[in-house]
């Protein structure tokens with residue numbers, strides 16, 4: 001089997017040539033069948049930025065309503081810079097990885113402090129909080145026509161297969177070299193289309209594993225991976241470490257039609273977000289009762305609220321819920337009703353399994 005490696009020589013003319021011949025068929029295909037997505041309307045860098053941040057780790061169909069709500073509430077950089085933290089978190093509720101939206105606001109504030117003009121180049125964009133190579137490339141190429149590739153897992157998969165490249169795509173050096181090779185084949189005047197066509201191919205045709213749809217791919221006749229029969233096994237990547245298991249007792253503390261929330265610490269997992277209170281480890285109900293009483297709260301009823309699991313990137317929470325009714329509000333918590341949960345306070349989806357026990361039956 002012939003294996004090639006763009007990562008071993010970023011300017012290998014053979015690699016560049018092979019990538020080059022794929023550009024026109026890819027653009028022609030994209031012009032014909034590219035999906036109409038809300039963030040593809042116009043070239044507003046703000047819209048592109050919001051969509052790219054939302055799309056990290058989240059599916060397109062899930063993002064669409066979030067994108068519409070976010071843009072309606074915060075239509076430009078200035079509005080984002082001025083938003084309250086709770087409004088921001090509420091708009092993001094359910095998307096997870098809240099540091100993404102916090103960084104967006106930090107970046108919006110930097111842009112406003114610098115005069116309110118969106119940076120035009122990938123290198124300027126990369127200086128903003130939360131904007132890495134991928135997002136900078138997406139904004140710079142789509143909004144400003146820079147030959148700046150946006151290399152994510154989808155694009156790495158397409159390129160590795162197209163070139164039958166067996167290098168480990170988890171290595172930063174491989175990503176950098178793929179990006180360097182792509183930057184040399186960007187077509188004049190259609191930079192944004194090329195970025196989006198590559199993304200689109202990875203999202204709908206060059207799918208992971210055996211879901212790959214080579215038979216309808218515009219690059220089929222040029223693709224070394226399909227010719228060699230290696231497409232389904234590429235790209236090569238080192239296995240990630242499984243997330244560490246952490247046991248948690250989650251307290252659904254109710255007083256009439258209200259539930260208690262508390263802020264998490266400013267650093268670490270779900271930093272600064274509202275949560276259902278709880279403890280590390282599985283506490284027996286007698287111990288939960290003791291702890292709640294020690295907060296100065298009079299317990300009137302206590303029962304199990306079932307179990308649930310939430311997997312973060314490095315940690316897996318294995319949770320047991322305890323539903324506890326108390327006589328009066330107190331204990332230093334924020335007490336909120338169904339309306340507050342719906343409109344004001346964002347509760348991370350890590351607690352979704354306990355939403356049926358919240359006022360109104362969900363968050």
Ligand code: SF4
Pocket residue numbers: 158161162205206207212213214215217218219220221223224225226231
């Ligand atoms: S031919 Fe198959 S493996 Fe090659 S780029 Fe197209 S979908 Fe991917």
